Amino acid sequence: MISQFYILSPRGDVIIRKDYLGDVPRTSSEVFFRNSKFWKEGDGEAPPVFNVDGVTYLHIKEGGVQLVATTRANLSPSFVLEFLRRICTIVKDYCGFLSEDAIRKNVVLVYELLDEVVDYGFPQSTATETLKQFVVNEPTVVAPAYYQAKPLFSLNKGPTGVFKSVLETTRTDGKRRDEIFVDVVERITCTFNASGYIASAQVDGAVQIKSYLAGNPPIKIKLNDDLLIGKRDAPYGLDARSSEGHTVVLDDCNFHEVANLDSFDVDRTISLVPPDGEFALMNYRTTHGFKPPFRLHVSVDADPNSEYKAVVTLKLWCEVPADKSASGLEVEVPTPRYVQRVHCDLSDAHASGGKGGPAGGGVAQQAWDYNEKGHLLRWKFKKCPGGSEYTLRARLTLEKPYGASLRSEIGPVNLRFTIPMHSASRIALKYLQILKKADKNYNPYRWVRYVTSSNSYTFRT
Amino acid sequence: MSDGKYFSTTKRGEIHELKEELRSLDRPKKKDAVKKVIAAMTVGKDVSMLFPDVVNCMQTDDLELKKLVYLYLINYAKTQPDLAIMAVNTFVKDSQDPNPLIRALAVRTMGCIRVDKITEYLCDPLQRCLKDDDPYVRKTAAVCVAKLYDINPELVEDRGFLDMLREMLSDANPMVVANALAALQEIQELAGPGGKDLLQMSTQTLNKLLAALNECTEWGQVFILDSLAAYDTRDPKDAEKIAERVLPRLQHVNSAVVLSAVKVILRCMDVVALGPSGGEDTIKAWSKKMAPPLVTLLAAEPEVQYVALRNINLIVQRRPAVLANEVKVFFCKYNDPLYVKMEKLEIMIRLASDKNIDQVLLELKEYAQEVDVDFVRKAVRAIGRCAVALEKATERCINVLLELIQTKVSYVVQEAIIVIKDIFRRYPNQYESIIATLCDNLDSLDEPEAKSSMVWIIGEYAERIDNADELLEAFLETFPEETSMVQLQLLTATVKLFLKKPTESAQKMISAVLSCATTETDNPDLRDRAYIYWRLLSTDPEAAKDVVLAEKPVIADDSSSLDPSLLEALVSRYLATVAAVYHRPPETFVSRQRLAVTRADELGARKFEEEDGSVPGAMVSDNNAAAAAGAAAAAAASSVGDLLDMSDPTPMPAAPVAAAAVAPAAPRGLDDLLGGLGSLDMGGGAPPAASTSASADPFAALSGPAPATSLSGGGAAPVAGAGMSPAALSQLPTLLANPGGVSVQGRLVRQAGQIVYQLALRNDTMAPVDGLMIQTNRNSFGLGPASQVLAIPTPGGAVPPGSVAAVRVPLLIDVSKVTPPPLSTGLQVALRTTQVGVLYFNDAVPLSALTEETGSMEAADFLAAWKALPPEASARLPLAVPSADVAKQRLAAANLFVLAHRQVPATGQDAIYATCRITAGGVGQVLLELKFVAGAGGVDVSVKAERQDVAQLVFDGLPSVLLGAA
Structure with missing residues (x-):
């Protein structure tokens, strides 16, 4: 089983250390840090599982810290990696946040939790809910310092902006705030080929729940009626009606063990007793008929005035519904090494109708910069409303005369973005019902949120 | 209130202050003090001197305080068992506490104290707790049995704890079942391959486990699935039953559950295939259900993806049908980490078929134009491998390669030429038309592999390249400076050219090359090959033609295929384990050592080792080691005397000093590696005189350039003798790879009735390494070196930096050092050096020795x-x-x-x-x-x-x- 577990700070200091079997020397944390920092094969990252001198190291990184487990046995690596992830979740649930600071401020609590979670290297009960009865220490809730500066939805997966310990629900002093967050989080992977058609596209989504409801009342959630799940509902393949695009089709999905799916196949409702803390009620993926939120067109032309210059024109269409908008959009255009300098002109050709605002306002929302070392042109937007269209004209100064090969040497163009309150798969929560019969006045806060972000959104050229 | 503040105090009198606070009657103050102690412990400060004070706080009804004290104890229980045992009375009392939480805490902590003495106190509470009413206590006790087994296996068997564990498999609480099962698996592993089957899997246990599967936590599910996978059934009906129950697990969120379930189902497929009908339909249906969950794993975090991909790589080799239609999901994303991309490429190649090759090629071409050089190279190689594997697609692959060559990016061109050579070898005489394009890019070749590939192509097709002689001549200009790989290839290509087109210029070239290769080179391979050609050409040119231009066997793409028996073992036995990630059998990396259990009379000694082990290089070989060990042992003995007398905690630090004089008389309980080496060194300060007697060993040979065997006799005589040639050296299995340090290769062989360890030591450090000594741990055969000093035949017995020393160590059998059964081929070896300390490695004694x-x-x-x-x-x-x-x-x-x-x-x-x-x-x-x-x-x-x-x-x-x- 697991021989040791430790949490390392970004500088390699041990913040938390537990030794279970005693068959790996204490110095292993240094061996690990050296090897992960300077991985021998090229400059790539160390793989998540590697072996040095008969000791297998398994590690993940989250919140700036590294969680490491060592073993000498031939156990299941995904078992250990999943377990490390779970420890992250538990720390987040109890300390409100996972960071070096949060752990240092809650050392005793973290040790107490670890003692319950692992015994002699065997994972025990890891449910946030169950652990509550064994924990006697008080948390020191830490919100990240940078939080105020960032928008509500950063690129992280999972509900953000809630930094609260699950132990709050046991408070009786009236300051308790009962609430439940249900987030539909989707990440898009999409590749467009050079002619602008989709080469591959996939949405990975999850229904994440973070519950702070005292007494754990049962809840009921309803999803779209027109939801079809590939192998479950259409074992013989999908027929024409589903490919028309009026239904939401999922390729595969899985559910958390608390989900009661008795009526799911009938009316798409899931009933559950949500345990405290954060968990994914449902994970799904789909490749079917969703509309990509962005389209891009790249053209490369010679400059008639100088053979050492070229003009690259990027045209970007934001195709989300007009009432939504993308935030933090970044377009990355790699350029070849022989590009010396770049200068760009920005304009939004057709600002979207209605509230799109005057053209000048649109320009203020955008910016560009060119990284000469990395040969990377970046086009950034603060906000990008649905239905809008933007153009960037970049004048490239070249070290050698313009050639037709420049066309294929620019790109592939990558996009990064977050679209709040939008689900690319069109999956939706029709209602969220908290079933608590006894008390009519019990009306906890309910938050249902959607967020779609890019995972890998690439235009090939 | 935050724990952060506990880290802030760094004052000198801190310990004293803490002591005061711990004795305080004010409970919050006391609690605070314990928290400070724990914080200090975490940052690595030694707070063991506070032990008696902290233990005194243990007798309290405040749960929070009690837990804090236990937290402290559990930490020191591991490293300082001598201290922890002082608290044993309280443990025993707590194990009968009305609060189940405390009962469990007590048993949990006691099991962590690795002292044989603890067993006397542990057995009764453990027995009680295994039958406790509260499941939380029972599940903790189950794990404790595994802990106890590690300390004293006989006791566990005598007290019937194993039977109790087996009974617990039918416990009503799934958590208890999971822990009992995990404990049994752990004990099975500790007992080694010779141990008897503990689980005694019967139909009845099987049903119990299957029933518990749905109820368990995800971790318990993995334990159960792993034991199901180990269940050896021959009955297709059984297999179907298992698979039916396991299939729903594929929908689980936890990737470990999914992979373990996949492993069970693959096992069941094998069994079903043995059935009368061959089970084709069943296998097909299961395969269909397995694909979507496997694909879903790729949406997880990169770490989980990586593990999944390494496993999928094995699955698609064994059962290609499962994912045959899913090649698209293995396309790389631009933000995948490199280690994920590399694995995806590997799987794309395996899944490439005539149906999807166009899609795959399009992707690979894109990758070949990315920024990351390693990835680009691998993508180009992948195109070549697809061409070699799929005959129908070769032409398309070649076209893509030609397009890539047009980009003129140096490393892409070179990589493309290397793979085109492979394609020529696979499909001889089919695609020579592209040679002209290749020849246009000769200038960009600067890597040896690419160069030698190009030279090979020129030589092989010399008759169809008009200016082959000119091209080769251009390469030959730099002949003396080339690497041996290119030199060898140039030599062969020139001979081919001469045989195919015996023109005047070819003749000039051949004589120049042959004379250069035979007279002006240090490389024996090159010289030997040149002599062979020379002799062939001078005696019988026709025979030379038959030899050099003979038809070559067609190659296949096996660059990353695994040995079938290894693949079989990895898929059916080790899927979803670390072995499946490394693609290596577990024997090669699992080095599970049973920890030495501290006996009461060795407590101090152990403590010493532990401290010493943390300083790299400094080992127990110090002359003081034995003395200190003895001293500490004496000190420990006194503490054991006080074991049950808590009222008078002996001040620990004073004892070792007082007892130092007793050292020589101290009994040496362990005949282990370290002790052996330590005592050896005590004989003489400097590397001992014994080395002279051992260096008389006539077989020890230092490797270097092999004795040059003249080829004029016709063929090369193998470098014979018991000494080892460089070739033989390189064939020795690696026992300890230590780049930048000292690496060891070696093998046990039988020579003239004697067991001999052939060792090769490579010194990659910057300085010579000397003072080499070897010792083996006690083993099943009582094998030990005849002389501990390694006879390195160089002045001072040193291995110079950057060289390899070969040594032959005769082993003797010492009956008194035979470990009790079961037999194990394992051999633990320690190698002592003056410069890099003691190196440990494990070997297995081969049957043939x-x-x-x-x-x-x-x-x-x-x-x-x-x-x-x-x-x-x-x-x-x-x-x-x-x-x-x-x-x-x-x-x-x-x-x-x-x-x-x-x-x-x-x-x-x-x-x-x-x-x-x-x-x-x-x-x-x-x-x-x-x-x-x-x-x-x-x-x-x-x-x-x-x-x-x-x-x-x-x-x-x-x-x-x-x-x-x-």
Whole structure:
């Protein structure tokens, strides 16, 4: 089983250390840090599982810290990696946040939790809910310092902006705030080929729940009626009606063990007793008929005035519904090494109708910069409303005369973005019902949120 | 209130202050103090001197305080068992506390104290807790049995704890079931391969586990699935039953559950395939259900993806149908980490088929234009491998490669040329038309592999390249500066050119090359090859043509294929384990050592080692080591005296100093590696005089340039003798790879009736390494070096930096150092050096080293013995033996004497009866029966011997004998 577990700070200091079997020397944390920092094969990252001198190291990184487990046995690596992830979740649930600071401020609590979670290297009960009865220490809730500066939805997966310990629900002093967050989080992977058609596209989504409801009342959630799940509902393949695009089709999905799916196949409702803390009620993926939120067109032309210059024109269409908008959009255009300098002109050709605002306002929302070392042109937007269209004209100064090969040497163009309150798969929560019969006045806060972000959104050229 | 503040105090009188606070009557203050102690402990400060004070806080009804004290104890229980045992009375009392939380805490903590003495106090509470009413206590107690087993296996068996664990498998609480199962699995592993089957999986247990599967936590589910995968059933009905229950697990969120479930189902598929109908429909249906969950794993975090991909790589080799239509999901995303991209490429190549090759090629071409050089190279290679694997797609692949060459990016062009060479070798005489394009890019070649590939192409197709001689001549200009790879290829290509187009310029070139290669080079390979060509050309040019221009065998893409028997083992036994990630059998990296259990009289010694181990390089070999160990032991003895007398905690630090003088008299309980080396060094301060006696060993040879054997005699004579040639050196298995340090290769062999360790030590450090000594730990055969000093035949016995020293260490058998059964081939070796400290490595004693030359017997005696001996142990080894004669030869070479051979008419099998004798470890005469079908996989082996545990030894050792590896 697991021989040791430790949490390392970004500088390699041990913040938390537990030794279970005693068959790996204490110095292993240094061996690990050296090897992960300077991985021998090229400059790539160390793989998540590697072996040095008969000791297998398994590690993940989250919140700036590294969680490491060592073993000498031939156990299941995904078992250990999943377990490390779970420890992250538990720390987040109890300390409100996972960071070096949060752990240092809650050392005793973290040790107490670890003692319950692992015994002699065997994972025990890891449910946030169950652990509550064994924990006697008080948390020191830490919100990240940078939080105020960032928008509500950063690129992280999972509900953000809630930094609260699950132990709050046991408070009786009236300051308790009962609430439940249900987030539909989707990440898009999409590749467009050079002619602008989709080469591959996939949405990975999850229904994440973070519950702070005292007494754990049962809840009921309803999803779209027109939801079809590939192998479950259409074992013989999908027929024409589903490919028309009026239904939401999922390729595969899985559910958390608390989900009661008795009526799911009938009316798409899931009933559950949500345990405290954060968990994914449902994970799904789909490749079917969703509309990509962005389209891009790249053209490369010679400059008639100088053979050492070229003009690259990027045209970007934001195709989300007009009432939504993308935030933090970044377009990355790699350029070849022989590009010396770049200068760009920005304009939004057709600002979207209605509230799109005057053209000048649109320009203020955008910016560009060119990284000469990395040969990377970046086009950034603060906000990008649905239905809008933007153009960037970049004048490239070249070290050698313009050639037709420049066309294929620019790109592939990558996009990064977050679209709040939008689900690319069109999956939706029709209602969220908290079933608590006894008390009519019990009306906890309910938050249902959607967020779609890019995972890998690439235009090939 | 935050714990952060506990870290802030760094004052000098801190410890004293804490002591005061711990004694305070004010509870919050006390609590605060314990928290400070824990914070100090975390940052690595030694707060063990506060032990008595902290333990005094333990007797409280405040749960929070009690838990804090336990937290402190559990930490020191591991590293300072001598201290922890002082608290044993409180533990025993707490184990009867009305609060289940406290009962469990007590048992949990007690199990962590690794002192044999603890067992006396632990057994009764453990027995009680295993039967506790509260499931939380029961599940904690179950784990504790595994802890106790690690300290004292006999006790666990005597007290019937194993039976209790087995009973717990039918406990009503799934958590208890999972922990009992995990404990049994752990104990099974600790007992080693020779241990008896603890789980005793019957239909009944099987049903229990299947029932618990749905109720368990995800971690428990993995334990259950792993034991299901280990369940060896032959009954297709059983397999179907298991699979039906396991299939729903594929929907689980936890990737570990999914992978373990996949492993069980793959196992079941194998069993179903044995059934009367072949189970094709069932297998098809299961495969269909397996694909989507496997694909879903790729949406997880990169770490989980990586593990999944390494497993999928194995699955698609074994059962390609499962993911045949899913190649698209393995396309790389631009933000995948490199390690994920590389694995995805590998799987894309495996899944490429005539149907999807266009799609795959399009992707690969995109990757070949990305920024990351390693990735780009691998993508170009992938295109080549697709071409070699798929005949119909070759032309398309070549077109893509040509397009890539047009980009003129140097490393892309070079990589493309390397793979095109492979394509030519696979499809000779089909695609020469593209040679012209390749020749346009000669200038960009600067890597040896690309250069030699291009040279090979020119030589091979010299007759169709008009200016082949000019091209080669251009390469030859830099002949002396090239790497040996390119030189060899140039030599061969020039000879080919000369044989194909014997023009004047070719003649000039050949004589220049031959004279350069024979007179002006240090490289023996190049020189030898040049001599061969020279002699061939001068005696019989026609024969030379037959030799040099002979038809070459067509290659296949096997660059990353695994050995079939390894693949089989990885898929059916080790899927979803670390072995499946490394693609290596677990024996090669699992180095599970049983921890030495501290006996009360060694407590101090252990403490010392532990401190020492943390300083790299400094080892117990210090002259003071034994003295200190003895001293500390004496100190510990006194603390044990006080064990039950809590009122008077002996101040620990004073004792060692007082007892230092007792050192020489201190009994040495352990005959282990470190002790052996330590005492050795005590004999003399400097590297001892003993080295002279050992360096008389005539076989020890320092590697270097091999003795140049002249080729004028016609053929190269192999570098014979017991000394090792560089080639032989490089064939030795690596025991300890330590780039930048000292690496060890070696093998145990039998030479002239003696077991000899052939070792090669590579010194990659910047300085010479000397003072080499070797010692082995106690082992099943009592093997130990005849002389501990390694005889390195250089001045001062030092290995110069950057060189390899070969050493031959004769081993003796010392009956007194034989470990008790079960037999294990494991051999733990320590190698001491003055510069880099002590190196440890594990080796396995091969069967062929143990079997004696005189171990044969009369056929009649064999028959009598076969009847007289206890029933045989049988196993089926996943090997393929080409023919009975080969098998006989190989057996004989390993001193396994074949007494009879017959054909079994009913099954078409060959049956071979053989015998061998192993004196080492008191094994005695071993009788074997091997049955196999020549050429087909699977050898049935039956073994009979006086001792039952010999069978496993033979099963482990036979494969290497039969494969001729020994």
